[in-house]
Amino acid sequence: MDGVPRVPEQRRPGSPAEPDRLRFGVLGPVRAWRGDAPLSTGSPQQRALLAALLLREGRTATAAELIDALWGEEPPSQALAAVRTYASRLRKALDPGVLVSESGGYAVRGLGEGALDLAAAQDLAARAERARTAGDLCRAREALGRALALWDGGPLAGVPGPYAEAQRVRLEEWRLQLLESRLDMDLEQGCHAEAVSELTALTAEHPLRERLRELLMLALYRSGRQAEALAVYADTRRLLADELGVDPCPELRELQQRILQADPALAEAPSPVAEAPVAPVRPAQLPATVPDFTGRTAFVDELSEVLASADGRVMAVSALAGIGGVGKTTLAVHVAHRARTAFPDGQLYVDLQGAGPRSAEPETVLGSFLRALGTADSAIPDSLEERAALYRSVLDGRRVLVLLDNARDAAQVRPLLPGTDGCAALVTSRVRMVDLAGAHLVDLDVMSPEEALQLFTRIVGEERVASEREAALDVVAACGFLPLAIRIAASRLAARRTWTVSVLAAKLADGRRRLDELQAGDLAVKATFELGYGQLEPAQARAFRLLGLADGPDVSLAAAAAVLDLPVEETEDVLESLVDTSLLESAAPGRYRYHDLVRLFARACAERDEHPPSERDAALSRLLDFYLATAAGVYGIERPGDRLVDHLQTARHPGLAFTDRHRAQDWLYAEAVSLLACVRQSAVPGFLRRAVDTLWACVDLAESGTNSKAYESVAAALREAAATSADPRAEARALIMLAYVHHITGRFDLAVRAAGRAAELSTGVDPLAACWAYNTLGVIALYQNRYDDGEAQLERAIEGFRACQDRPGEASALCNLSRIHLATGRTHSAVALAQQGTDTYDDMGHALKGANGRYALGLALTQSGRPGEASARLQEALAVFRDSRQQLWEGMALFRLAEVDLVALRPAQAAANAELALTVLRDIGGDWRRGNALVVLGRGLHGIGHTGRAEVCWRESLSLFEALGAPEAETVRELLAPLPVA
Numbered sequence: 001m002d003g004v005p006r007v008p009e010q011r012r013p014g015s016p017a018e019p020d021r022l023r024f025g026v027l028g029p030v031r032a033w034r035g036d037a038p039l040s041t042g043s044p045q046q047r048a049l050l051a052a053l054l055l056r057e058g059r060t061a062t063a064a065e066l067i068d069a070l071w072g073e074e075p076p077s078q079a080l081a082a083v084r085t086y087a088s089r090l091r092k093a094l095d096p097g098v099l100v101s102e103s104g105g106y107a108v109r110g111l112g113e114g115a116l117d118l119a120a121a122q123d124l125a126a127r128a129e130r131a132r133t134a135g136d137l138c139r140a141r142e143a144l145g146r147a148l149a150l151w152d153g154g155p156l157a158g159v160p161g162p163y164a165e166a167q168r169v170r171l172e173e174w175r176l177q178l179l180e181s182r183l184d185m186d187l188e189q190g191c192h193a194e195a196v197s198e199l200t201a202l203t204a205e206h207p208l209r210e211r212l213r214e215l216l217m218l219a220l221y222r223s224g225r226q227a228e229a230l231a232v233y234a235d236t237r238r239l240l241a242d243e244l245g246v247d248p249c250p251e252l253r254e255l256q257q258r259i260l261q262a263d264p265a266l267a268e269a270p271s272p273v274a275e276a277p278v279a280p281v282r283p284a285q286l287p288a289t290v291p292d293f294t295g296r297t298a299f300v301d302e303l304s305e306v307l308a309s310a311d312g313r314v315m316a317v318s319a320l321a322g323i324g325g326v327g328k329t330t331l332a333v334h335v336a337h338r339a340r341t342a343f344p345d346g347q348l349y350v351d352l353q354g355a356g357p358r359s360a361e362p363e364t365v366l367g368s369f370l371r372a373l374g375t376a377d378s379a380i381p382d383s384l385e386e387r388a389a390l391y392r393s394v395l396d397g398r399r400v401l402v403l404l405d406n407a408r409d410a411a412q413v414r415p416l417l418p419g420t421d422g423c424a425a426l427v428t429s430r431v432r433m434v435d436l437a438g439a440h441l442v443d444l445d446v447m448s449p450e451e452a453l454q455l456f457t458r459i460v461g462e463e464r465v466a467s468e469r470e471a472a473l474d475v476v477a478a479c480g481f482l483p484l485a486i487r488i489a490a491s492r493l494a495a496r497r498t499w500t501v502s503v504l505a506a507k508l509a510d511g512r513r514r515l516d517e518l519q520a521g522d523l524a525v526k527a528t529f530e531l532g533y534g535q536l537e538p539a540q541a542r543a544f545r546l547l548g549l550a551d552g553p554d555v556s557l558a559a560a561a562a563v564l565d566l567p568v569e570e571t572e573d574v575l576e577s578l579v580d581t582s583l584l585e586s587a588a589p590g591r592y593r594y595h596d597l598v599r600l601f602a603r604a605c606a607e608r609d610e611h612p613p614s615e616r617d618a619a620l621s622r623l624l625d626f627y628l629a630t631a632a633g634v635y636g637i638e639r640p641g642d643r644l645v646d647h648l649q650t651a652r653h654p655g656l657a658f659t660d661r662h663r664a665q666d667w668l669y670a671e672a673v674s675l676l677a678c679v680r681q682s683a684v685p686g687f688l689r690r691a692v693d694t695l696w697a698c699v700d701l702a703e704s705g706t707n708s709k710a711y712e713s714v715a716a717a718l719r720e721a722a723a724t725s726a727d728p729r730a731e732a733r734a735l736i737m738l739a740y741v742h743h744i745t746g747r748f749d750l751a752v753r754a755a756g757r758a759a760e761l762s763t764g765v766d767p768l769a770a771c772w773a774y775n776t777l778g779v780i781a782l783y784q785n786r787y788d789d790g791e792a793q794l795e796r797a798i799e800g801f802r803a804c805q806d807r808p809g810e811a812s813a814l815c816n817l818s819r820i821h822l823a824t825g826r827t828h829s830a831v832a833l834a835q836q837g838t839d840t841y842d843d844m845g846h847a848l849k850g851a852n853g854r855y856a857l858g859l860a861l862t863q864s865g866r867p868g869e870a871s872a873r874l875q876e877a878l879a880v881f882r883d884s885r886q887q888l889w890e891g892m893a894l895f896r897l898a899e900v901d902l903v904a905l906r907p908a909q910a911a912a913n914a915e916l917a918l919t920v921l922r923d924i925g926g927d928w929r930r931g932n933a934l935v936v937l938g939r940g941l942h943g944i945g946h947t948g949r950a951e952v953c954w955r956e957s958l959s960l961f962e963a964l965g966a967p968e969a970e971t972v973r974e975l976l977a978p979l980p981v982a
Contacts, residue, residue, distance in 0.1 A: 350416075
């Protein structure tokens, strides 16, 4: 921030502004507004005067200073009169009292809060610095992003005079410093792949700025692109030598050496600042802590801190909740032992037996507590109220810790709380004690994988585990990282010297037998769960059983209502009551999940207790119908007029209805994992056709990147199930989905086989599916340069779609046919076909598919020599793809924009767009598309003088194309031909 003029009387931006208050901008053209209405700032010299006063920090500028600022050493003869004229005009345009005359000069005073964009930027930069110093990089990055967003082009744009020129240079340098700081924090937070594109463009714009080059090298290295990072250094060294006759700065040279040495510190994330450990303390008169207590460091520290706060407070109470076997008692006893010296007057303990059929009565517990505190039996009253009052009186002035283990509910606990200064209570329960006033609530979850493996190793022994670490990880994962289950499994292994860890892992791999295997002596996971299940009301028990049947990692409230065949409100009440018992977890608002072992127990209960047994299949059928109906609705709102929704199986559940496409998308992506799990689970007779149709209705998930692999796996499972069941309709539709996934991942040979088989199976059986099979075959033929075959397939698709009266399908085939025409030199008809398809989509209000039409139209316009129109169409498509979360097409639109930039002789922009395309296509699109993007990136880099990086990109693309046997390899060889062989 050195050298940046500070502006006074500017307070922190963000407070509500009056509708007619004045605002000024200097981080771009010099402008003024009253509210949202722009004000005239006059001629360039008049704007120069306003800028000089705004940047004067509220101080008075003499007439001589203003003349020098506007004209320098050669002012006009009437300069003083001109300054006075400009000031008079500005005073009339602004509010009274803003531009004041003082001692023959002028000043701007009394600006309101956030009135000047520069002041707002300075405030945000200061906030960013404070946040970064405090270690809050997210807040720092957000503040810097907001500060940089205030720039609207070059600062003081179009303002003449030496003062404006000096300030312009200084403000631009400050902007670059802020940008470098933000990019530096991007890299600190692991956003290296995303930063490469921006840094590539910036280094092209500021080729001699070495800090940007340094950040680009680091971003490339952390993205796994070491050769490109070193090529940046080589390009930089050559440029500096040619332009300035100097070598790169020491920082850049040091980074090059560290990259050459593959310094592991370059890829390391900054270490978090360790919290000061809580001083260990020793308890007394408590159950013995387990000698192999493991992990739970954060919980131990948190609870110890709460107990320590009892000094000087009325009472400290912590209530731990969690499922049976999660280690609540073990943790509470361990923490109580640590707090021993803080409670020198004693520690009380009781097992309240809240999970059993006969929980301890509070008055009985109080009697035992009073006796332990030295009260004679004859002095202990009979009633609960009197005992509680005496208990609090006896504790007055003492420092005592009370551990109330295995509580039933808050009503059982309240009379047992000390309630006096210096005392504390630890409570464990399977129920969350939300109604225990003043309690510090802790939800205890299962162990982390590292903690679980550590506990297992402590019991079994380092020697047996070290040689079978992978098998040991399988064991603790099969135990769901539940401490009780891990202890049981480890104890069984420790008692059987002839077993290996792999033998135990194999026994636990069978989910149907796992709970039976997890018992040793008087410890059994199933028995622990049975205690909680036995206390459920009938409606709770039914919900617990049926929801456990679904394979998804969690379930939404609406989906659960479908499973249970209950209204949403009633379902929520039941599920929240199960959450309170810790048999169910609330993964997020409106979403619920089971621990893995609890799910197995719930399924065992369903097999044992659900009557009639057919209700189990009925529940899963309702869930599939819910997903089918809702996914069909989402498909329909994204693709109005698409006939697929009329050719899907009928669902008996109405599903959710959406009127807004964004809410529909939100639902689809939020439900993706659970939806796909349900579809896979439904690959059985009686469910299969609905499962296949559900998968087709949620086809957008195939392009999302995050879900594409899971989508492919489910499609393959459905295809296999359909083939086994001899159901050609279901098999054809599953194959169409497989072909689509292979297409978007660049596995074209597999796509051709799947689509060809789908066409054979669906012809005469499923006309709409046949159309989509021909459409896919046509697209793949285009990519494989089989243009005659592709044109024939697409003509068949168009004819079929017309027969089915599926106008969106016809538009898709027309756009694909446009690309065949384009590849065969028929550019005029290519533009016409793409325009026809796009118009059809637009007529039907088809935003998403309309973007695909614009994509095809953009390609045709590019090749027709109309780059301006092509760029406009592709930008429109890109906005929709991003809005619709279509990751593949977002990346491809960026790639095509880079091609347009090359045609329009914008190599820096081409490189930036190609970098963005590679970042988006990182996990989707396949090697063929990545290879093409690398070719365009290389062309853009070559155009801005980054020849070293360009060669690296081309050699990588050549490697990809050669591995694929793609004809594009020859084009890349031609690009590399003039370059020296590596």
